[in-house]
Structures are given as structure tokens and as C-alpha cells.
Amino acid sequence: MIVTRRLVHTLGAVALGASGVAGLAGGMLHPVVEGQSHSVASMTAEGGPPAYLLLYAGAVLLMLGLPAAYARLAPRVGLLGLAGFGLYMTGNALSAQSHLVVEGFVARDIVGTRPDLVPADGTILAAPSFVTLQTVGGLVFVAGVLLVGVALIVHAPVPRWIGVAFVLSALGVLVPLPEAPVLTGLQVELFEAIGTVGLAVAVLRAPRRVAPAAERAPVLAA
DSSP states (O other): OEEOHHHHHHHHHHHHHHHHHHHHHHHHHSOOBTTBSSSHHHHTSTTHHHHHHHHHHHHHHHHHHHHHHHHHHHHHHHHHHHHHHHHHHHHIIIIIIHHHHIIIIIHHHHHHHOGGGSOTTSOSSOOHHHHHHHHHHHHHHHHHHHHHHHHHHHHOSSOHHHHHHHHHHHHHTTSOOOOOTTHHHHHHHHHHHHHHHHHHHHHHHSOOOOOOTTTTSOSEEO
């Protein structure tokens, strides 16, 4: 099998689109008990594990999809796009993946033995280093999503509504709405899902360009 750049871009776009779908499904299933999504009660709720695993799968797929999307769009999104995609990928690794590993694989065991380690302020664990990681990583993530959206709007390598969706996603998570089942998941995940799925479709539909012979060479042959 010959693995070409086109195939890599296609697989990356599929991963990117799947990340939006998995993240939205996980967000809507995420337990919210008595107005809190990261309390002892919510972390031990029956619907927790499937939601956390879907969200984590979405974060991993995002990690696989964003580099391919950027590689496809890099010449047309400028420095804004470079900064945005870089921060988006870094924020995903620092914030989303780290806290989803804790929620999906660690928190229930911690809650069963040391419920006092779960604070009431929604920070998941009362560990200063973890809180710092989440705060910094979250800000990096939001900045990345915002800059990606602005780059897509300004340079318009894809339909501008995709960039608008990313901008609304970044701004939407900053709105301090009361937490509620399903609705909080929609607030956090809906516009990002629209943006990632839209971007994935745009990458898949991007026309082939005639490349020099050296560039058309297979990436890997097996």
C-alpha cells in the first residue's frame, strides 16, 4: 500500500470530523448533578464513564486531525493560522487530554477513597499543580481556538462560517452560565463540533493541486 500526502490529509480530516462528533456526544452525556459537573456526585454518576471516554476519544482524534488540516491550509492561513493551530494543539494536550484522563481513569477511584480531594469549585482535584496546568492549558486552548477562527475568517481558505463557529466556540466557554445536563455540553462543545466537522469537510473537498514530481513521491511504501 502506498501512503500519499492526499491519503494522510484525508485520514486527518476524517479524524478531525470524528473528534467533533465524539466531543459533542460526550459533552451532552457528561453528568451534571445539582448544578455541578465536577463534583463527587457527578464523578460517580452512572453516565460518567461513557461520557468521559467519548470526550477523551474526541481529544485524541483532535490531536490527530489538526496537524493534517493545518498542513493542508498552511500556505493560506498566514501567521495567525500558524499561531492558532499551534496553540490549539498545545492547549488540547495540556488541558483537555490531561483532565479527561483524570476524569475517565482516575477520579472515580480517588472519589471512592479520598472524596476530600475533590473541591467544590469545579477544579476536579485539589492539587495546585493540576489546577495551574488546567488554568494555563485552558487559556492556551481558548486562545488557539479563537485565533484559528480569526485566521479562517480573515484569510478565507474555507467558508467563513467555519471560522465564525470557532470564534463562537472560544467565546462561548467564557460565558458563566449555570451548569445543567445537556445544555452545558452544548455550550462547551456545539460550536467547536460545527467548526471541526466543517473544517474536515472543507479539507476533504479541497481540490487536488498539481505538485512537482518530488512532492508527489509517496510518503511511505509498504
